[in-house]
Amino acid sequence: MRIAVCVKQIPDPATPYDLDPDTHRVVRPNDQVLDDTDRFGVEVGLQLAEGDDGSVTLFSMSPSGSLQGIRQALAMGADKAVIIDDETLAGSDALTTSRVLAAAIEREGFDLVVAGTESTDGSSGVVPQQIAELLEVPSLTFARKVDVADGVARVEQQTAGGYDVAEAPLPALLSVTSGVVEPRYPTFKGIMQAKKKPIDTLTAADLGFSPEQVGDAGAGQKITSVTSVPAREAGEIVEDDGEAYLKIVALLEQAKVI
Amino acid sequence: MTTWVFSEEIDGHASASALELLTKARTFGDVAVFHIGPGSDGAFAELGAHGATNVYHLAIGDRLPSAPAAGALATLAEEHDAELIMFGMGNTDRDVAGRLSARIGKPVLGNAVEVAVDGRVKVTSEILGGTEAVVTEATGAAPALVLVRSKAFPAEPLTDSVPNVTLVSMPDIGHAGSAVITESHVEDSEGPDLEVAGIVVAGGRGVGSAEKWAVVEDLASQLEAAVGATRAVIDAGWVPSRLQIGQTGKTVKPDVYISAGVSGAMQHLVGMKDSGTIIAINKDAEAPIFAVADLGIVGDLHAVVPKLTEALKAR
Numbered sequence: 001m002r003i004a005v006c007v008k009q010i011p012d013p014a015t016p017y018d019l020d021p022d023t024h025r026v027v028r029p030n031d032q033v034l035d036d037t038d039r040f041g042v043e044v045g046l047q048l049a050e051g052d053d054g055s056v057t058l059f060s061m062s063p064s065g066s067l068q069g070i071r072q073a074l075a076m077g078a079d080k081a082v083i084i085d086d087e088t089l090a091g092s093d094a095l096t097t098s099r100v101l102a103a104a105i106e107r108e109g110f111d112l113v114v115a116g117t118e119s120t121d122g123s124s125g126v127v128p129q130q131i132a133e134l135l136e137v138p139s140l141t142f143a144r145k146v147d148v149a150d151g152v153a154r155v156e157q158q159t160a161g162g163y164d165v166a167e168a169p170l171p172a173l174l175s176v177t178s179g180v181v182e183p184r185y186p187t188f189k190g191i192m193q194a195k196k197k198p199i200d201t202l203t204a205a206d207l208g209f210s211p212e213q214v215g216d217a218g219a220g221q222k223i224t225s226v227t228s229v230p231a232r233e234a235g236e237i238v239e240d241d242g243e244a245y246l247k248i249v250a251l252l253e254q255a256k257v258i
Numbered sequence: 259m260t261t262w263v264f265s266e267e268i269d270g271h272a273s274a275s276a277l278e279l280l281t282k283a284r285t286f287g288d289v290a291v292f293h294i295g296p297g298s299d300g301a302f303a304e305l306g307a308h309g310a311t312n313v314y315h316l317a318i319g320d321r322l323p324s325a326p327a328a329g330a331l332a333t334l335a336e337e338h339d340a341e342l343i344m345f346g347m348g349n350t351d352r353d354v355a356g357r358l359s360a361r362i363g364k365p366v367l368g369n370a371v372e373v374a375v376d377g378r379v380k381v382t383s384e385i386l387g388g389t390e391a392v393v394t395e396a397t398g399a400a401p402a403l404v405l406v407r408s409k410a411f412p413a414e415p416l417t418d419s420v421p422n423v424t425l426v427s428m429p430d431i432g433h434a435g436s437a438v439i440t441e442s443h444v445e446d447s448e449g450p451d452l453e454v455a456g457i458v459v460a461g462g463r464g465v466g467s468a469e470k471w472a473v474v475e476d477l478a479s480q481l482e483a484a485v486g487a488t489r490a491v492i493d494a495g496w497v498p499s500r501l502q503i504g505q506t507g508k509t510v511k512p513d514v515y516i517s518a519g520v521s522g523a524m525q526h527l528v529g530m531k532d533s534g535t536i537i538a539i540n541k542d543a544e545a546p547i548f549a550v551a552d553l554g555i556v557g558d559l560h561a562v563v564p565k566l567t568e569a570l571k572a573r
Contacts, residue, residue, distance in 0.1 A: 013523075013524075017386055019386075019390065024392065093365045094359075094365065094366060094368075095359055095360065095363070095364075095365045095366070098360060099360075118506065120523075120525075124356075124366050124367075124368030124369070124405065125347075125352050125356075125368065125506055126352055126355055126356030126359060126366050126368070126405075127356070128356070129324060129352065129353050129355075129356025129357045129359075129360070130356045130357070130359055130360040131360075132325075132356075132357065132434070133325070133328065133356070133357040133358075133359075133360035133361050133434065134360045136432070136433060136434045137433060137434055138322065138325060138433070138434055138435070138436055138437035139324055139325070139353065139357065139437070140322070140437060141324070141349065141352075141353055142349045142499075144493070144495055154440075157349070158349060158492065158498075158499045159349070159442070159498075159499070160268065160348065160349075160498070160499060160500045161268075161444045161445060161447070161498055161500055162442070162443040162444040162445040162498050163443050163445075163498075164439045164441065164442045164443070165439070165440045165441035165442075165443075166322050166437055166438065166439045166440065167437065167438060167440055168322070168436055168437035168438070169433070169436055171433075172437070177492070177493040178489075178490065178493035178494075179490075179492075179493035179494040179495050180493075219365065219397070220364060220365035220396060220397055220398035221365045221367055221394050221395065221396050221397060221398075222394065222395055222397055223392055223393065223394050223395075224380070224393045224394070224395050225392070225393045226390055226391070226392050226393075227390070227391050228389065228390055228391075229384065229388055229389055229390065229391050231389065231549075232531065232536075232549075232550045234549070235536070235548075235551045235552035235553055235554060236552070236553055236554070237543070237548050237551070237554035237556060238553075238554070238555060238556065239543075239556045239557065240555050240556060240557025240558070240561065240562055242561075244555045244557060244562055245555075245562050245563075245565040245566040245569060246569070247553060247555070248516070248537055248553065248555065248562075248566050249566065249569055249570070251535060251537060251552070251553050252481075252514065252570075255513060255514050255534065255535045257456065257457055257481070257513060257514050258481070258570065258573065
């Protein structure tokens with residue numbers, strides 16, 4: 001089984017994000033990290049591949065920079081990575097990102113695509129569904145449990161009030177939540193092997209896209225303004241000395257809810 | 259212009275997001291609804307009461323909705339020259355919007371807290387934990403697809419009018435439409451509704467495990483509060499996703515919001531930062547939740563919260 005896993009390198013969420021005042025884009029430092037939610041997709045891909053003598057290929061559209069996030073996913077055990085890195089892609093919206101990723105996945109060939117449900121630094125949370133539609137395959141999304149057997153993918157999907165069991169024949173796409181599996185930590189051996197694993201770098205043109213179709217030019221949306229929202233006034237922060245709960249009781253009284 | 263609103267039937271009702279979106283959409287002009295599910299009279303009446311004149315109903319059966327719904331809606335949007343198609347941010351909403359977007363080649367403007375139509379469709383969204391408001395405009399040809407956060411608009415019924423209901427036939431979309439739902443499980447809920455409760459007690463990953471989650475529920479039940487959770491907790495499967503507060507979950511504005519073991523990721527903050535009084539308990543003094551808290555307790559929630567619950571019980 002050929003498994004494609006979509007991953008994203010993002011600015012470290014522990015550091016404050018900066019917006020470029022001209023483009024309104026998040027400033028992307030050279031050293032980006034693997035989006036934590038993607039480790040779950042990688043782990044699902046690895047487990048499914050292990051049970052089936054399959055392969056795991058990572059797909060990512062990003063300025064490659066240091067590639068430390070991609071190396072981390074390779075160190076977990078993925079076989080190779082395909083990076084689409086091209087200046088013309090800067091400013092691409094979610095749909096363009098999906099088109100580029102879908103084209104790269106199709107070029108490589110696949111039986112199953114695995115993605116997280118949404119990236120930590122994005123907002124739309126629709127890239128997996130867009131990729132599935134472009135690849136003309138079913139999408140089993142928000143999966144909290146995953147199984148593939150006899151050419152059929154079967155998942156437990158989160159719903160508002162519980163969960164559904166859904167299934168679809170391969171080829172298919174799965175989007176997985178951050179609870180589906182326990183991602184492995186790279187071993188020393190894995191880290192050493194990752195340095196030798198192939199990373200293919202493609203341009204938008206390699207995938208048949210012209211500069212007008214991607215990036216700012218190809219986006220169907222543009223940011224027209226960014227304004228600061230007034231911040232809440234800072235409150236009182238106290239270290240618990242065993243009696244801090246009394247402060248909460250006092251505040252609840254003051255708020256007249258008890 | 260015609261605005262379309264996506265609705266999914268849940269337990270005989272139109273989705274809460276659909277009624278909120280209709281209330282906004284009817285201020286733009288004509289409104290049509292694309293409704294999936296069994297198609298109960300009650301759901302249609304709710305849609306009509308909130309301003310839908312026409313409802314297009316796709317009886318989805320045991321099919322997984324995303325691909326067939328996107329296929330049917332693409333055809334309807336073209337036939338009726340839809341200018342704006344509005345979705346909530348629930349899982350099915352995002353599934354259908356995402357697939358529709360790729361099918362018709364239109365972008366999705368996500369995470370909206372305000373929508374305006376002024377020649378072009380413009381949405382306001384909050385980013386970076388709600389510290390910045392961004393206005394994004396759809397630049398291409400109609401329709402624009404918009405995903406709107408919960409409670410961005412209040413749902414207000416208008417009339418008793420019953421909408422015209424048109425049955426939509428299941429489109430043939432081949433392999434992409436071959437997914438089915440084989441089982442549905444509902445996990446029981448207790449306590450007040452998260453979105454209208456005066457007090458919300460929310461737990462985060464810091465609670466530690468599903469077994470330890472009772473610490474959150476005990477405090478909530480003592481305060482007659484609703485229980486909420488972060489996405490990490492939902493993803494871990496400790497509680498069902500209807501309890502999720504944040505960008506892709508519910509937006510809450512209770513009088514008092516108490517969090518235990520919630521670090522305050524940007525996606526969570528946008529769902530609760532407008533609460534009246536915010537009380538946060540977390541062991542990490544650097545946790546971003548403390549930046550919005552009126553009272554922050556740096557300490558072990560498993561020490562602080564049981565004492566608080568006991569003290570309230572003793573009153």
